[in-house]
Amino acid sequence: MKNSTKLEKLKKYLDENNISYKCRRKHRNGHCDLYVIAAKVSVKIEGDDDEIFYRRHKCGYHPVFIRKSDTPKFIIEKVYNTIYDSMVRQQRLFEKQQRKKEALKNEKRNR
Known part of the structure; x- marks a missing residue:
């Protein structure tokens, strides 16, 4: 299955x-797809600019990659868990x- 389908x-x-x-309508180097x-x-389909994306999004954001080896069910679960962790931290x-x-x-008051 293609990553774009996932x-x-x-x-x-x-x-x-x-x-x-x-x-994103236009794909830019190092930016997320969703x-x-x-x-x-931030969700990104794996590609050549993964390192740039991770460095840009590791502080303050929660980066998630969609890889060829991942199933759609696993990706949904991974994003759900990341959203949950982010909300708990907030x-x-x-x-x-x-x-x-x-x-x-x-x-x-005590002063």
Whole structure:
């Protein structure tokens, strides 16, 4: 099965589950083929520019590759798990920020 077909199946899965994403119209060197907006997950079909893509997306984003050896079911599961991990990290960061705000409020009250 072609990697582009696997990407189409992933898009169909994301549409069925109401997960918003963007696709690139023009393929540029080192950029993703699909980007899940809320979770900051970048999906790319393997190619010559994998190293450039990984270096650009490893900080702040969650890169996922679609490889020839992967099945569509595995790709969907991999992207789902990456989205889940990203959302858990975002929630932890939000809770940490809230605790800091509360600590600052309490500190100001005690003065």
